[in-house]
Amino acid sequence: MTVPLLEVEDLRLTYRSRGRSLRARPVEVLHEVSLTVAEGETLGLVGESGSGKTTIGRAVLGLARPSAGSITWDGQDITHAGRRERRALARDIQVVFQDPYSSLNPALTIGDTLAEPLTVQGVGAREARRKVGALLDRVGLPADASQRLPREFSGGQRQRVAIARALAPEPRLIVCDEPVSALDLSTQARVLDLFIDIQRRTGVAYLFISHDLAVVRHISHRVAVLHRGEVVETGPAPAVTSAPRHPYTRRLVLASPVADPVEQEKRRAARGRLTVSVETSPTPDSTGATAVQKTDFHRGTR
Template structure:
């Protein structure tokens, strides 16, 4: 039986209210989930559901107001800056927009080698690791001498993936990593992530608003709606025979080539909304 790599238990997150004396707004309402060693957990929900907040809480980018986050059994909910920097070796992230997440003033080689040198690698070892990383994500060796702006969006995301892989982490939080890419590039980057996961055994928390995308990469899927996990299960079941009405709505939102089937799905989504299964007008972005 696989060991629990990450355990999120009854997680609450509040954001300050807008305006004078405004009450805090609770974004997460007691969220619980787990990720095993080497597992890909897909976390899917519409914009504003709280899925990105979960990832940011795990990374220590937002403060939890309640609950616990445990990594390899250690409570990391409120660790200090020094321990958080140490955890960065084991918990990495790939953000949605690769351009804004990469330092535009550094070459790709410097971007990839910087964390390695900080961790004590020699310059020679760092260069060798950079070359291996570029090969692993399908970029040529001379990419190390170029700046991020010289690459396409898909290539920049490959650089971001290589940077996340550099310290050989145990978990990578993938926050909408393909949503900013066109469909053909999405498919290539998804295949790359699947291949990397199988080769290295790194675990992923794969965050997306697209149930169809999550289906291809995840072992299990958790569906989040208005700050609460409403369904969790094997990816094959949740993405084809979901139980919760919101999960069904996400499934029906996926486009299909058959116009008759597309019309049937649209009518079924409308019926779910009219029956009050969820808020009228809710949908995926």
């Protein structure tokens, strides 16, 4: 069996309580989470706000420290990697954040922003300028964008800049943390298509985090559904998003709005009748979807 590019196994993560009392107990936000991402694959991680999906991304990036479990990168345990190891990993693992404006330095031109990760790797000034031009072209921005500041761009254009910055070191995996949730619907569609096109051209893998099941269905090969810090269902994207087995996943599907008011009322009523349970079934159905935490390496179709 092929070794996955990224493997998270039985991950637990605990935060200290924000209360002032010294007796306040720590809060466990992730409970034995297991998932994998294969080379060139998109795993969609979906769940409501507070489900722990962003915390998983932070743990993969080394921004949150697990209390138990392991994170393996290309066969190497990076669960407790130090600063030097993380700097080396930054070439292979990049991130695109939710807010494209706050993730860009407002005082730097776009050219300087994109050249920064290249110069850190020792790329010369002339070669860096050439690569910046190629990156702008790859994400559909004009060459003169390199001389402009982030405030001169729309939200969708700023997110394209953020994507270009993530692509600069030629990573093998990009953690995408709600990268289109701050954009309007038409811009969302264009940015999602850009992600797909980049993956086809470069073979980069995505851990795509979102609360929107429709977005995850559009871009993902496989989907993992997170509820209260646990993976309750995982499988090929068409199976999980069209014929979900777990009550929580069915609630997510029914939460997506439709244009027909009568149908929308039916969906709202059906969603209200569902009782959410995190009990899982170990037996996958014929579609390949399963409601267990352990996942396989089979890819769905986008």
